[in-house]
Amino acid sequence: MYSIHDADLARMFSQSVPRLEDHADKWRRYAGQDVIPMWVADMDLASPQPVIEALQARVARGHFGYTKAWPSLQQAVCAWLERQHGWAADPSWLVWLPGVVQGFNAAQKLWGSATSQTVIQTPNYPPLRNVTEKYGHGQTLIGSVLENDVWRTDWNALESALSAPETRLLHLCNPMNPEGTVWRQDDITRLAALCDQHDVMVCSDEIHADLILETSVKHCPAGAQPLLTQRSVTLMAASKTFNIAGLACAFAIIPNAYQRAAFKDTLSHETGEVNALALVATEAALTRCDDWHAALLQHLRQQRDQLATVLKGTSVHYRPASATHLAWLDCRDWAVNPYEHMLAHGLGLSDGDAFGCPGFLRLNFACGTDLFELAMERLTRAVTSAPLK
Ligand SMILES: Cc1ncc(COP(=O)(O)O)c(C=O)c1O
Incomplete structure (x- = not known):
C-alpha cells in the first residue's frame, strides 16, 4: 500500500485553492461574507498534476x-x-x-x-x-x-x-x-x-x-x-x-x-x-494518479480524525465514517437552528433538512489544512456557544 511521509503530505495539501475568482458555486453562495463554505461536495484542493497536464495538452490541440x-x-x-x-x-x-x-x-x-x-x-x-x-x-x-x-x-x-x-x-x-x-x-x-x-x-x-x-x-x-x-x-x-x-x-x-x-x-x-x-x-x-489518490485519502482521513477530536465530548454527535469527505453532524440537542448558528460563526454547512433530517448538518472537510484549521477554530466557538434544549 502506498504510504506518503507526513511532511510530504502536509506540503501537498496544505493550501486550499482560491476559487471565488473562478466563480465556484461553493464560494459564490457566501461571496462578500466572512464565511468558510463547507457545503457542496467538491474540494478546495487542486486536481492532480497529470490531470491538469492532460487538459492543457488537449486544449492546445484547439478543437x-x-x-x-x-x-x-x-x-x-x-x-x-x-x-x-x-x-x-x-x-x-x-x-x-x-x-x-x-x-x-x-x-x-x-x-x-x-x-x-x-x-x-x-x-x-x-x-x-x-x-x-x-x-x-x-x-x-x-x-x-x-x-x-x-x-x-x-x-x-x-x-x-x-x-x-x-x-x-x-x-x-x-x-x-x-x-x-x-x-x-x-x-x-x-x-x-x-x-x-x-x-x-x-x-x-x-x-x-x-x-x-x-x-x-x-x-x-x-x-x-x-x-x-x-x-x-x-x-x-x-x-x-x-x-x-x-x-x-x-x-x-x-x-x-x-x-x-x-x-x-x-x-x-x-x-x-x-x-x-x-x-x-x-x-x-x-x-x-494512483499516488495522488492514496495521498488524498490519507489527508482526508487525517482531517476527519481531527474533526472527530474537536467534536468529542461536545453537544454535537459525530460518528466518523469510513468513506467520503462529508461529516454528518447530529445537532439535535441544540435549542437553536444549527445551520443559522454555524453561519453566524462563519461556517456555511449543508442544512440536514434538505436531506430529510432537520437538526443535522453536513460538513465537507475536503480543503487544505490552512482553511481546515481556521474552520476548526470557528467550529469550536460555535459548538461551545450553542444553547442546548
Ligand atoms: C450521491 C451523489 N450523487 C450524485 C451527485 C452529483 O453527481 P453529478 O454531478 O455527476 O451529476 C452527488 C454530488 O454531490 C452526490 O453526492
Missing part, C-alpha cells in the same frame, strides 16, 4: 467538437475498476453521460412508474431523495438506524419495501451520502438475493466509491454482485475524487445488453453529449 469515448479510455475505466474494486467489467458495458444525476433520472424514467414503488434511502443526497417526484412515480422511503454507532440502512424497512409486490426499482446510494457508510459485502449479498427474489431493478449511485478512507473497508460495486449483474445500473465518476465535477462527466456500468440499450435510449432524450475535456481528464485521473 472542441462532439467527442466519443475511445478504447484506451474505456480500458482505463475497466483497469481502475479491477484495481480499486476487484471488478472485471467489460468495456462494452460502459455508457458515458454528463453526470450521475442524469443517470439516476434516466433509470427512474425507465424502470419507475406511477403505479409501482421505487425504494429510496433517507437521509439522502437531495436530487436522489426527490427523484421520483420529478416523474410523479410512487416511492417508499426507508430510513437509517444506528448499529454499533454506525449509520446503516434500516433492514426491517428495506426488506419489507423490497418484498412489496409493487416495488420495481431500488436506488442505492453507496457509500451513503450524507452518512458516509460503506455497504458491507454481507449486506450487499443479502440485498442482491432480495432483489433477485422479488424482481427489483437496482440503480446504484457510487459516485463516492473512490473516497474510502478506512483501509480495512472495501467498496463492493452493485453490478459486480452475481445476483445483481443482470439487474443493475452502477453509476460512477472520477468527478468527486479528482475534483473535476465542473467538467461534467460520469459513466454507467450496465452488463445486460438489453437494459443498456434501453438506458441509452432513455438517456438520449434526457441529456446531451459528454464534455470532450472531461473524458481526457477522466483518463488521466484513472491511469496516472
Whole structure:
C-alpha cells in the first residue's frame, strides 16, 4: 500500500485553492461574507498534476467538437475498476453521460412508474431523495438506524419495501451520502438475493466509491454482485475524487445488453453529449494518479480524525465514517437552528433538512489544512456557544 511521509503530505495539501475568482458555486453562495463554505461536495484542493497536464495538452490541440469515448479510455475505466474494486467489467458495458444525476433520472424514467414503488434511502443526497417526484412515480422511503454507532440502512424497512409486490426499482446510494457508510459485502449479498427474489431493478449511485478512507473497508460495486449483474445500473465518476465535477462527466456500468440499450435510449432524450475535456481528464485521473489518490485519502482521513477530536465530548454527535469527505453532524440537542448558528460563526454547512433530517448538518472537510484549521477554530466557538434544549 502506498504510504506518503507526513511532511510530504502536509506540503501537498496544505493550501486550499482560491476559487471565488473562478466563480465556484461553493464560494459564490457566501461571496462578500466572512464565511468558510463547507457545503457542496467538491474540494478546495487542486486536481492532480497529470490531470491538469492532460487538459492543457488537449486544449492546445484547439478543437472542441462532439467527442466519443475511445478504447484506451474505456480500458482505463475497466483497469481502475479491477484495481480499486476487484471488478472485471467489460468495456462494452460502459455508457458515458454528463453526470450521475442524469443517470439516476434516466433509470427512474425507465424502470419507475406511477403505479409501482421505487425504494429510496433517507437521509439522502437531495436530487436522489426527490427523484421520483420529478416523474410523479410512487416511492417508499426507508430510513437509517444506528448499529454499533454506525449509520446503516434500516433492514426491517428495506426488506419489507423490497418484498412489496409493487416495488420495481431500488436506488442505492453507496457509500451513503450524507452518512458516509460503506455497504458491507454481507449486506450487499443479502440485498442482491432480495432483489433477485422479488424482481427489483437496482440503480446504484457510487459516485463516492473512490473516497474510502478506512483501509480495512472495501467498496463492493452493485453490478459486480452475481445476483445483481443482470439487474443493475452502477453509476460512477472520477468527478468527486479528482475534483473535476465542473467538467461534467460520469459513466454507467450496465452488463445486460438489453437494459443498456434501453438506458441509452432513455438517456438520449434526457441529456446531451459528454464534455470532450472531461473524458481526457477522466483518463488521466484513472491511469496516472494512483499516488495522488492514496495521498488524498490519507489527508482526508487525517482531517476527519481531527474533526472527530474537536467534536468529542461536545453537544454535537459525530460518528466518523469510513468513506467520503462529508461529516454528518447530529445537532439535535441544540435549542437553536444549527445551520443559522454555524453561519453566524462563519461556517456555511449543508442544512440536514434538505436531506430529510432537520437538526443535522453536513460538513465537507475536503480543503487544505490552512482553511481546515481556521474552520476548526470557528467550529469550536460555535459548538461551545450553542444553547442546548
Ligand atoms: C450521491 C451523489 N450523487 C450524485 C451527485 C452529483 O453527481 P453529478 O454531478 O455527476 O451529476 C452527488 C454530488 O454531490 C452526490 O453526492
